[in-house]
Amino acid sequence: MTAQGRGRSREQWGYLLYLLPGLLLFTAVIGVPFLMNIGTSFTEWTGVGTPSWIGLGNYRELVKDEQFWASFGHNALIILGMAVIPTMIGLVLAAALTDLIGRHFGPRTASVLRACVYLPQVLPIVIAGVVWSWLLAPEDGAVNALLGKLGLGSLAHDWLGDPATALWSVIGVMVWIQIGFPLVIFMSGLQRVDPSLYEAAEIDGATWGRRFWHITVPQIRPEIFVVLLWTTIAALKAFAQIFVLTKGGPGGATNVPSYYSWVNFFEKSDVGYGSAIATVLTLVIIALTVVFLRMQGRDLEEAPR
Amino acid sequence: MTATLTEKAGAPPRTGRGKARRRRRGPSAYAVLVALTAFAGVMLIPFVVVLFNALKTPQEYSTEGPLSPPDGFNLDAVRAFWERTDFGNVLLNSVLISGSVAVLAVLLSVLNAYALGIGRIKGRMWVLVLLLMANTVPQEALVYPLYYLSKQVGLYDTKLSVIIVFTVIQSAFGTYLLSSVLSAFPRPLLEAARIDGAGRRQILWRVVVPVVRPTLSVLLVFFFVWTWNEFLIPMTFLISNENQTVSVALGVLQGQRLMDATMSSAASLLGLLPTVVFFLIFQRTLARGLTAGAIK
Numbered sequence: 217m218t219a220q221g222r223g224r225s226r227e228q229w230g231y232l233l234y235l236l237p238g239l240l241l242f243t244a245v246i247g248v249p250f251l252m253n254i255g256t257s258f259t260e261w262t263g264v265g266t267p268s269w270i271g272l273g274n275y276r277e278l279v280k281d282e283q284f285w286a287s288f289g290h291n292a293l294i295i296l297g298m299a300v301i302p303t304m305i306g307l308v309l310a311a312a313l314t315d316l317i318g319r320h321f322g323p324r325t326a327s328v329l330r331a332c333v334y335l336p337q338v339l340p341i342v343i344a345g346v347v348w349s350w351l352l353a354p355e356d357g358a359v360n361a362l363l364g365k366l367g368l369g370s371l372a373h374d375w376l377g378d379p380a381t382a383l384w385s386v387i388g389v390m391v392w393i394q395i396g397f398p399l400v401i402f403m404s405g406l407q408r409v410d411p412s413l414y415e416a417a418e419i420d421g422a423t424w425g426r427r428f429w430h431i432t433v434p435q436i437r438p439e440i441f442v443v444l445l446w447t448t449i450a451a452l453k454a455f456a457q458i459f460v461l462t463k464g465g466p467g468g469a470t471n472v473p474s475y476y477s478w479v480n481f482f483e484k485s486d487v488g489y490g491s492a493i494a495t496v497l498t499l500v501i502i503a504l505t506v507v508f509l510r511m512q513g514r515d516l517e518e519a520p521r
Numbered sequence: 522m523t524a525t526l527t528e529k530a531g532a533p534p535r536t537g538r539g540k541a542r543r544r545r546r547g548p549s550a551y552a553v554l555v556a557l558t559a560f561a562g563v564m565l566i567p568f569v570v571v572l573f574n575a576l577k578t579p580q581e582y583s584t585e586g587p588l589s590p591p592d593g594f595n596l597d598a599v600r601a602f603w604e605r606t607d608f609g610n611v612l613l614n615s616v617l618i619s620g621s622v623a624v625l626a627v628l629l630s631v632l633n634a635y636a637l638g639i640g641r642i643k644g645r646m647w648v649l650v651l652l653l654m655a656n657t658v659p660q661e662a663l664v665y666p667l668y669y670l671s672k673q674v675g676l677y678d679t680k681l682s683v684i685i686v687f688t689v690i691q692s693a694f695g696t697y698l699l700s701s702v703l704s705a706f707p708r709p710l711l712e713a714a715r716i717d718g719a720g721r722r723q724i725l726w727r728v729v730v731p732v733v734r735p736t737l738s739v740l741l742v743f744f745f746v747w748t749w750n751e752f753l754i755p756m757t758f759l760i761s762n763e764n765q766t767v768s769v770a771l772g773v774l775q776g777q778r779l780m781d782a783t784m785s786s787a788a789s790l791l792g793l794l795p796t797v798v799f800f801l802i803f804q805r806t807l808a809r810g811l812t813a814g815a816i817k
Contacts, residue, residue, distance in 0.1 A: 230721055231640025238633040238652060238692065245689040246655045249666030256665070263665075309560075312553055320550045331800070332561035335568065338796035340750040342772045343789040347567050350782070358570065358588055392564065401698075404739045438701045446694060453659045456752055474659045481661060494662030501657040502650065509646055512701070 250498070257491035263481075267488065274492035284493065287471045290383055294454050294472060297387030298394050299447035303440070305391075306398025309333065311432040313399075314406045315414055316424065330403060334396030341393075345460025348389045352376050376462055379469035386461055386470055393457070398443045405436035441512040445505065452501050473497045571793070574786035575599060582783050598787035606770045607762070608791060614759075615749055615766040615795070618680055618687075623745040625688040627737055630695025635725050637696065638703025639711065649700060655693035660753050668757055683758050687751065691744040702736055703729065742803045746796050767792050 257274055259267035278284055318326040336344065351358045354374035363371050375385040409431065417427050433440070455474040458464060464471040464479070473493055480490030574582060575598060576591040602608065633652060637645045667686060668677070676682040706729065714728045730737070749767065756769045765773075771792050 228640065228642050231636040231642050233636075234632045234640070234725075235636040235642070235648065238629055238696070239648075241629070241685070241689045242652055242655060245667070245686050246658060246663065249663045249670065250654065250658055252666035252669075253662045309557070312557060316550055316553050317557065321554060325554075329557050329561050333564050334800070335797065336564060338746050338750075338800050339568075339793050340752075340768045340771065340796075342750075342752055342768055343571075343792050344567075346785055346789060347571060351567060351570070361588060392567075395564075400739060404735055407735055438705060439698075442698050442701055446697070449657050453657075455659070455661065474661055477659065478661045481665065487665065491662065491665075494659050498654075498658050498662060501659075502654065505650055505653055505657055509650060513646060 253491050254495055256488055257495045259488045261487040262485045263487045274489050278492055278496065283468055283471060284476065286468065287473045287476050290470060291452055291472050293383060293387060295448055295451040297390040298451035298454065299444060301391050302394040302447060303398045303443055305395050306402055309399050310402035310406060311428050314403055315427060330399060334400055336393045337396040341456040342460055344393055349376060349461055352385055377466055379466050382462055382466055382469045386457065389461065390457060394447065401439050401443050402436055405439040409435045445508045448504065449501055452497065571786050571789045574783055575790040577783050579781055579783050598783040599791065602784055602787045602791060610763060611765050611767055611770045612795060614680065614764060618683055618766060619745045619748040621684045622687045622691060622748040623741050626691040626695055626744045627740050629688060629692040630699050630740060631730065633696040634699030634703050635729065638700040639706060639729060649697065652696050653693050655690050664754060664757050678758065678760050678764060680764060683755055686754060687748050691747060695740045699733065702733060742800065745799060749796050
């Protein structure tokens, strides 16, 4: 590669041309607004009039704000519900659908089942919120009614209204919404895998579990990384789910940074403080992205080509 | 990687419903089928509940509760919601915005990923991190500045403004997924095309795009659905009624608490039906696309 140094750099310029539209649009739509947001985080501003510069004032306040730290703690659990659990379930489902159902009962059966599991993903969050807050309602909610029928009436509960269960209920709803995403990505990745690999392994007597670990997982490694990073970011930004299900309540039990910043923007009209929260959240996400891409880069380099 | 891919080129097409493929359905295979079907069924329960209650009259709802099936096929609630929101127009707006974003964002993702994954330009990881910011920066942080900027350039309250914003935001995921897939693209295939005298542009459209077409159709669907479901930015940008999208119309009505249970079920039904239909159509397109686009 080093021998072709000059030719390679001319190559690079040719490819750079393809990146140009993306970079220009990015600058206008994301870059500039993002810098403006950082700018307002150093000010005291209600959204109208002129912002007044207060330097690091907002950030100093942030460090002492217990609600802010609690909201990050909740976010760690939401990552579990939106990224870790759906990725694990999605992986097993994708493997089972491709390897077992697809081969034994035909691809049509597999794709119908995939469609069913993916369906919550197409549901607008606004609607998912309406439906679930009603299913989980304390009085005549379907979940409590079902528990009563099963003879577990003592477990009936104000799922979203009790601080002890609110966050876990939200996480449950998120798992329901989220599973379809990894499933579809993993199944489209598995289409690259040569089916004769599975057949050969099966003939050699490899159990389903071994085929899963030694064929499925290694083959769709790039997709696993993509899905984990993506859903983790989505979890850190979780806003609409919280907004429609609990509005951060009860008593801040489901508050997360993105919702907290929104409250400051639009309810408390404290745009400066909201910008500071959004800026910190963004820095956390960027740091995470860099660490993740580094790991992924190393992993893909090590993988045999 | 290379070995498996070249091997794959010679393999028979997967979708072939050969007899050889379906053999020995052991009892365990049936057990898995039953378990997965049950799981899929549980995932669908909330949809069934929505459908039930959208077709009930308010009286029926109050006497029989939310879980029983409807007595008849009552479309009053659906009709009332349709008229109140001028739903035909709202639907058209959503289709226009989501459709444009899906196509444009896939195009932008392909261009970006070609430079990053195939071109392997220097500092590609940092470019990727930068572009990923389009989706990592919380939208709450962008809404204020974008609102201000769009007013400056006269794009406020236009569908175009939302299309531009979401084309950039959605293409971040496409760029990431495609660069990751393209960096594992079989180099011999590219070399062969180059030796045959294909330029960069020809390689992109004739070699790379056909191979990753299944991934592109998946992206197209994701972008469409994601844009369809977006709430915060469309709500902020599309203030006039004739520009509203489905999610915005629903969210605004829900926020005003003007709907009873049957009407909000009807609204939910109308809101989710278009994406479900789109998704079902796509399922078939994908299956066709796969057989047609197999590596030759």
